[in-house]
Amino acid sequence: MARPAKRPPEAWRGAIIQAAKGLFLSKGFQDTSVADIMEAAGGAKGLFYHFFRSKEEVMETLCQQLFLEKDPFEKVQGRDDLTALEKLRAVVAEDRADPDQLELRLQAASMLRDPCILAAAVEGNLRVLSPLWLRLLEEGQRDGSIPTEYAKELSQLLPLIDFWLTPSVFPGTPEELLHRCRFVQTVLAAAGLPLLEGEQLAQTQDIIRDLAGREEESR
Numbered sequence: 001m002a003r004p005a006k007r008p009p010e011a012w013r014g015a016i017i018q019a020a021k022g023l024f025l026s027k028g029f030q031d032t033s034v035a036d037i038m039e040a041a042g043g044a045k046g047l048f049y050h051f052f053r054s055k056e057e058v059m060e061t062l063c064q065q066l067f068l069e070k071d072p073f074e075k076v077q078g079r080d081d082l083t084a085l086e087k088l089r090a091v092v093a094e095d096r097a098d099p100d101q102l103e104l105r106l107q108a109a110s111m112l113r114d115p116c117i118l119a120a121a122v123e124g125n126l127r128v129l130s131p132l133w134l135r136l137l138e139e140g141q142r143d144g145s146i147p148t149e150y151a152k153e154l155s156q157l158l159p160l161i162d163f164w165l166t167p168s169v170f171p172g173t174p175e176e177l178l179h180r181c182r183f184v185q186t187v188l189a190a191a192g193l194p195l196l197e198g199e200q201l202a203q204t205q206d207i208i209r210d211l212a213g214r215e216e217e218s219r
Helices: 009-026 034-041 055-069 072-076 084-095 099-113 115-143 151-164 174-190 198-218
Strands: none
Touching: 009 034, 009 055, 009 099, 034 055, 055 099, 055 115, 072 084, 072 115, 084 115, 084 198, 099 115, 099 198, 115 151, 151 174, 174 198
16 A cells, blocks of 8 residues: 655645545535545545544534635625625525535534534534624614614524524424524514525525435434
């Protein structure tokens, strides 16, 4: 067997992440092993554990990396042609625009059955996303497009909604999950944030159906 190519540590780490991305998209997360990843990366299996504890950690790193590379909040930050509400809707649309990124996030939903991974995901969403939501919500209060008294509360709630709509975290039938979605739409609108309307609502419902189908297949 050929010896692994000599690379600096960061190059190996990047190669592992890129190999995992390709395999997750082609084979699926569940059907990809650490050995598969290292064969694609060109290194020995043991080398994997110098950088990651598990393929779940690779998936977490990959999803975080893709978000930072395509940060939808940053993309709308300087858009003077949009109200804050329009910016928030653009954030939701942009966050789902890359099919590969969306597919990886849908695959990663199954990992949330692990309570440690779920706790870390909740903490990370609140720490990273809440300030970004709050900035736009307060901008909406100022420009009048988001007439809410609950900017801080909404900024804390919004990063948690995806977990409630994910059947691997809160089990439910497709009909129950879609009913939750309509409830979220109603509650947000009543709080002064009509975020899930039209295309955003339809797309959210499609994602929920997809998640529900994957969850049923995994049982």
